[in-house]
Amino acid sequence: MSSNKKLLILPGDGIGPEVMREVRRVVDWMDRRRHVSFDIEEGLVGGAALDAEGTPCSDETVARAKAADAVLFGSVGGPKWDSMPFDKRPELGVLRLRKDLGLFANLRPAVVLDALVDASSLKADLVRGLDVMIVRESTGGIYFGEPRGIHKDANGKRTGIDTEVYTEDEIARVARIAFDLARKRRNKVTSVEKANVMQSGRLWRAVVGEIGKAEFPDVELEHMYADNCAMQLCSRPKQFDVILGSNLFGDVLSDLAAALTGSLGMLPSATLGAVDSSGRRHALYEPVHGSAPDIAGKGIANPCAQILSFAMLLRWSFGMEEDARLVETAVEKVLGGGLRTADIMQAGMARVGTGVMGEALVRELDKLAA
Helix, strand or coil, X not given: CXXXXXXXXXXXXXXXXXXXXXXXHHHHHHHHHHXXXXXXXXXXXXXXXXXXXXXXXXXXXXXXXXXXXXXEEEECCCHHHCCCCHHHCCCHHHHHHHHHCCCXXXXXXXXXXXXXXXXXXXXXXXXXXXXXXXXXXXXXXXXXXXXXXXXXXXXXXXXXXXXXXXXXXXXXXXXXXXXHHHHCCCCEEEEEECCCCCHHHHHHHHHHHHHHHHHCCCCEEEEEEHHHHHHHHXXXXXXXXXXXXXXXXXXXXXXXXXXXXXXXXXXXXXXXXCCCCCCCCCXXXXXXXXXXXXXXXXXXXXXXXXXXXXXXXXXXXXXXXXXXXXXXXXXXXXXHCCEXXXXXXXXXXXXXCHHHHHHHHHHHHHHHHC
């Protein structure tokens, strides 16, 4: 493989730098054993960028992200920055990257590994073999709509305003991602909205239905209200294959699905842009778990979600399916061997820290590649 794969790493805040260090172990292993190397740059984002550069995501970082073939992101935020003005929140760093790079489709797999069936919040028979992909629109909707803000009336009473706005083009492009994914999986899309009470939901249902009928007639499509989908995820989760939702509903439902897997520390994600004329697309990969400031610096964070995000990067940005699967298999085998970080600890298992889990994964990669 060529060595000009440009990768921008943004560890961020909290446990981000800790779990990213374990990814660097895997990157070094690939260079050593698979003869695959990356041109790596590292930058600041979130609170770390606020402290050093006065903004959660600088123009320079955005430019470097646009020049990279892929961005591997850690996490942002923490109590240190809770008092910052709204327009300086660390979380705006990742929102800006998504918006400026046109990353409109967030893919969040929720997979229950055999070794973690008993770690789920649901009964084992409900989640054994669970494999759901949630596709979340990520540059529109209520997180970006205008008008927004907190305003005072003549009597000094405050009103908070957020606006849910979607165009049919925004809905159509993320729907195509979901339908295309379903064709590679079990051929079913469940599109969620609140068409019974929201005008944007009515449009969402209409456009997804039109795309499905015209372009993907072979894919089963069902429409479901978002609140019902939440209930169904808790009662019959294996009925789902690909769940498609707006920025808000996709955000909520993907965290709910995470609880079914046993830990946020196990869940990766990818956020993709459109494919350009050269076949290239911007993409950002990040764990779902966030910065977890309560455990930051203690060496106990689970690095698996960050490492699995790297596996998604190998697959989606570089077409390296064999290498992606190798990393995923290593995670499965290490967990199957009984090693656990605190978030997925079970009786009879061996509790280890971040670094030991990373070392064990590299040793397992050596075995698999032998």
